[in-house]
Amino acid sequence: MEKFTTHSGRVLPLRRSNVDTDQIIPAVYLKRITRDGFEDGLFAAWRKDPDFVLNLPRYQGATVLVAGPEFGTGSSREHAVWALQNYGFRVVISPRFADIFRGNSLKGGLLTVELPEDVVERIWALTDSDPDAEVTVDLQSRTVDFANESVDFDLDDYARWRLLEGLDDVGLTLRHTDSVDAFESARPSWMPRTVA
Amino acid sequence: MVARAEPRTLAEKVWESHVVRRAEGEPDLLYIDLHLVHEVTSPQAFDGLRNAGRRVRRPDLTLATEDHNVPTLLIDRPIADPVSRTQVEALRKNCAEFGVPLYPLGSDDQGIVHVVGPQLGVTQPGMTVVCGDSHTSTHGAFGALAFGIGTSEVEHVLATQTLPLKPFKTMAITVEGELPADVTAKDLILAVIAEIGTGGGQGYVLEYRGGAIEKLSMEARMTICNMSIEAGARAGMIAPDATTFDYLRGRPKAPSGSDWDAAVHWWSSLPTDPGAVFDREVVIDASRLRPFVTWGTNPGQGLPLSAAVPDPAQIADPAARSAAERALEYMDLVPGTPLSEIGVDTVFLGSCTNGRIEDLRAAAAILQGRRVADGVRMLVVPGSVRVRLQAESEGLDQVFTGAGAEWRHAGCSMCLGMNPDQLAPGERSASTSNRNFEGRQGKGGRTHLVSPQVAAATAVTGRLTSPADLAGIPGSSTVNA
Numbered sequence: 001m002e003k004f005t006t007h008s009g010r011v012l013p014l015r016r017s018n019v020d021t022d023q024i025i026p027a028v029y030l031k032r033i034t035r036d037g038f039e040d041g042l043f044a045a046w047r048k049d050p051d052f053v054l055n056l057p058r059y060q061g062a063t064v065l066v067a068g069p070e071f072g073t074g075s076s077r078e079h080a081v082w083a084l085q086n087y088g089f090r091v092v093i094s095p096r097f098a099d100i101f102r103g104n105s106l107k108g109g110l111l112t113v114e115l116p117e118d119v120v121e122r123i124w125a126l127t128d129s130d131p132d133a134e135v136t137v138d139l140q141s142r143t144v145d146f147a148n149e150s151v152d153f154d155l156d157d158y159a160r161w162r163l164l165e166g167l168d169d170v171g172l173t174l175r176h177t178d179s180v181d182a183f184e185s186a187r188p189s190w191m192p193r194t195v196a
Numbered sequence: 197m198v199a200r201a202e203p204r205t206l207a208e209k210v211w212e213s214h215v216v217r218r219a220e221g222e223p224d225l226l227y228i229d230l231h232l233v234h235e236v237t238s239p240q241a242f243d244g245l246r247n248a249g250r251r252v253r254r255p256d257l258t259l260a261t262e263d264h265n266v267p268t269l270l271i272d273r274p275i276a277d278p279v280s281r282t283q284v285e286a287l288r289k290n291c292a293e294f295g296v297p298l299y300p301l302g303s304d305d306q307g308i309v310h311v312v313g314p315q316l317g318v319t320q321p322g323m324t325v326v327c328g329d330s331h332t333s334t335h336g337a338f339g340a341l342a343f344g345i346g347t348s349e350v351e352h353v354l355a356t357q358t359l360p361l362k363p364f365k366t367m368a369i370t371v372e373g374e375l376p377a378d379v380t381a382k383d384l385i386l387a388v389i390a391e392i393g394t395g396g397g398q399g400y401v402l403e404y405r406g407g408a409i410e411k412l413s414m415e416a417r418m419t420i421c422n423m424s425i426e427a428g429a430r431a432g433m434i435a436p437d438a439t440t441f442d443y444l445r446g447r448p449k450a451p452s453g454s455d456w457d458a459a460v461h462w463w464s465s466l467p468t469d470p471g472a473v474f475d476r477e478v479v480i481d482a483s484r485l486r487p488f489v490t491w492g493t494n495p496g497q498g499l500p501l502s503a504a505v506p507d508p509a510q511i512a513d514p515a516a517r518s519a520a521e522r523a524l525e526y527m528d529l530v531p532g533t534p535l536s537e538i539g540v541d542t543v544f545l546g547s548c549t550n551g552r553i554e555d556l557r558a559a560a561a562i563l564q565g566r567r568v569a570d571g572v573r574m575l576v577v578p579g580s581v582r583v584r585l586q587a588e589s590e591g592l593d594q595v596f597t598g599a600g601a602e603w604r605h606a607g608c609s610m611c612l613g614m615n616p617d618q619l620a621p622g623e624r625s626a627s628t629s630n631r632n633f634e635g636r637q638g639k640g641g642r643t644h645l646v647s648p649q650v651a652a653a654t655a656v657t658g659r660l661t662s663p664a665d666l667a668g669i670p671g672s673s674t675v676n677a
Contacts, residue, residue, distance in 0.1 A: 016522070017518075018394055018494045018519060020631075022631065022633040022636050028613070030265075031236075031265060031283050033240065033243075033282065033286045034243075035240050069515065070394055070395045073395070073428065074330065075329075076330040076346055078346035079347075081346070098428060100330055100345070100346060104348065107348040108346075108348060158221060158223060169352050169360060170244075170351060170352050172360075173356045174355070176217050179225070180227070180358055183216040184227070188459075188462070190458060190459055191229060191320075192320060192449040192450075192451075193256040194230070194257060194259040194297050194449075195256045195297050
């Protein structure tokens with residue numbers, strides 16, 4: 001995973017709540033067996049509308065998506081994270097994320113930042129007046145800076161450390177194989193197996 | 197383990213019994229008893245293993261099936277869509293290479309992953325169950341801690357049989373009283389989601405409890421736990437009891453003999469202790485529930501079928517109001533229209549929510565002697581091959597086809613519109629599935645979530661209808677004369 005320390009970028013304001021993962025990438029785009037090339041499917045249905053915010057010239061090149069609450073609900077498809085990353089987003093800001101999407105994003109190096117609704121509203125207002133305004137997300141200090149504001153955000157120490165170091169979870173867990181072996185040896189023998 | 201512990205909830209007991217490693221400042225490392233795999237969320241995970249030179253630690257605790265992206269017609273021919281075919285073939289190749297058991301298309305045990313696990317008896321109380329699919333919460337009906345994961349986590353479980361996890365909070369959903377005779381588990385869970393909202397369960401494991409839950413069959417319990425994710429919760433659970441044990445006894449992967457006794461002894465210790473404290477409690481009065489349908493584009497936007505399309509102007513919260521406005525525009529609905537006057541083009545009976553044998557029986561009982569309305573297409577897609585075979589042995593397929601419905605092969609089908617079973621733009625469905633998101637069942641399609649009983653009654657009239665309102669429409673020959 002690529003390390004994440006700090007990122008400054010322009011904002012794509014997505015003024016919608018309950019942006020579910022079927023909107024982020026519809027099922028028909030999930031047939032690819034690689035981790036790349038999913039940008040074509042990003043918001044595929046909404047993109048058919050020329051006035052959809054992703055299509056507006058003023059927001060081209062934005063790397064920070066700022067959306068309404070309950071972002072990433074629905075299907076567990078990690079393709080939603082890949083589609084956002086493949087398109088060029090590094091950070092998503094929302095008042096509230098769905099759990100599975102949040103976990104997927106942090107594992108994949110897409111930083112998801114929860115900020116209160118009033119802060120999200122102020123970022124939207126800023127980009128309305130100045131689409132070139134940048135937001136800076138600093139994972140080291142856990143702050144989001146825009147205009148003259150600096151707002152703290154929460155992210156647990158462990159997730160932050162993994163992102164800062166760009167660590168692979170599987171590699172970390174394999175260091176504890178002895179613990180897994182010990183646990184397994186104590187499991188009841190009657191627990192089900194999928195092969196005879 | 198401590199001899200005299202604090203009273204604990206079901207979820208806490210299952211969690212604690214699976215902690216492989218606990219360290220200050222780190223997530224718990226949890227052992228995974230069962231990992232279910234399907235073709236859509238696994239190929240990149242197997243690639244990750246291959247690239248790192250890793251193996252699947254416990255193929256014998258892993259089970260794969262083909263469900264999301266398979267056709268429900270002509271299944272004995274090669275899959276027509278070459279991209280879908282490549283994905284299904286990748287699963288077959290990966291399972292062969294890594295030694296993972298697979299039930300492919302054509303096998304008697306193929307079907308939707310969340311229907312297959314329980315019917316094999318491989319889902320049992322007190323287990324941890326994961327799958328790269330958010331509806332893994334279904335298995336919580338057995339008192340298992342079961343939740344959906346992303347592809348990175350699929351890779352992690354394949355490689356280590358564990359997952360690092362931060363503890364969930366616990367929420368009790370206590371359903372008191374008795375469900376009216378014409379109200380189903382689907383109506384109940386839709387009402388719960390409307391009550392707590394699509395984000396209400398975020399960060400929680402839900403435990404459904406109370407008299408109304410205890411009376412439910414395993415299949416109804418699965419319907420409820422299945423849609424926990426639609427309330428934002430990763431997992432939903434129901435305490436194991438005699439109903440659970442009766443369902444499991446004799447299934448192919450259930451323990452037998454003295455193992456059965458040992459298992460039941462442990463399973464019986466799992467229900468939440470008296471006095472255990474939940475982080476949040478919600479109480480629902482079952483006796484007040486009615487058949488429920490969704491009118492909008494998220495599963496929290498639902499109302500009793502006897503109500504009317506809501507007026508966004510009456511919604512105080514600005515975000516909810518604008519979401520309702522957007523939803524009504526997408527759904528092409530006018531505030532004030534009685535929900536029972538909304539006409540549909542398609543009825544979909546199936547999915548991991550309502551594709552089990554009881555669901556098919558309930559719908560067939562309503563369609564018996566009646567006809568699907570002219571101009572309405574009804575798809576019946578059994579959740580698994582076993583469900584299909586059971587239905588055929590009971591003659592249900594004859595009831596469906598006799599009424600004018602299509603009898604299909606098993607799979608996820610129109611629930612997510614990944615295979616050819618899709619709504620056309622602008623088409624409207626009554627669907628027993630779990631998500632009414634924009635375009636979920638096909639680009640531009642409009643979905644109303646309903647129970648199997650409402651689906652069947654709707655098929656007969658062509659508009660959203662509860663079975664009670666069919667009273668005046670008996671007999672097949674008179675309906676569409």
